Every structure is written in structure tokens, then in C-alpha cells.
Amino acid sequence: xxxxxxxxxxxxxxxxxxxxxxxxxxxxxxxxxxxxxxxxxxxxx
Numbered sequence: 001x002x003x004x005x006x007x008x009x010x011x012x013x014x015x016x017x018x019x020x021x022x023x024x025x026x027x028x029x030x031x032x033x034x035x036x037x038x039x040x041x042x043x044x045x
Contacts, residue, residue, distance in 0.1 A: 007013045024031055035044035 007016050035041055
């Protein structure tokens, strides 16, 4: 998943964040897994 090159500029940080969000957008199961903990489960409903 992704590369391990350090982010050193605002533009690269923005690109890395956008890439990560796109990956999450394509992975419904992964996003759903974030809401299994009892402390945040209410947000899934």
C-alpha cells in the first residue's frame, strides 16, 4: 500500500492524502471496520 517516501512539501502531502482517501473510497469493508468499536458504533447507524 503506497510508498514510504517521506512527504516534504504541502503539495505532496495533499497528493498523499488524496491518494489515501481514494483508496478508502474504494474499500467499503475497510471503512466499515472503523465503526465496529463500541465507542463509535453509533456513527455507523
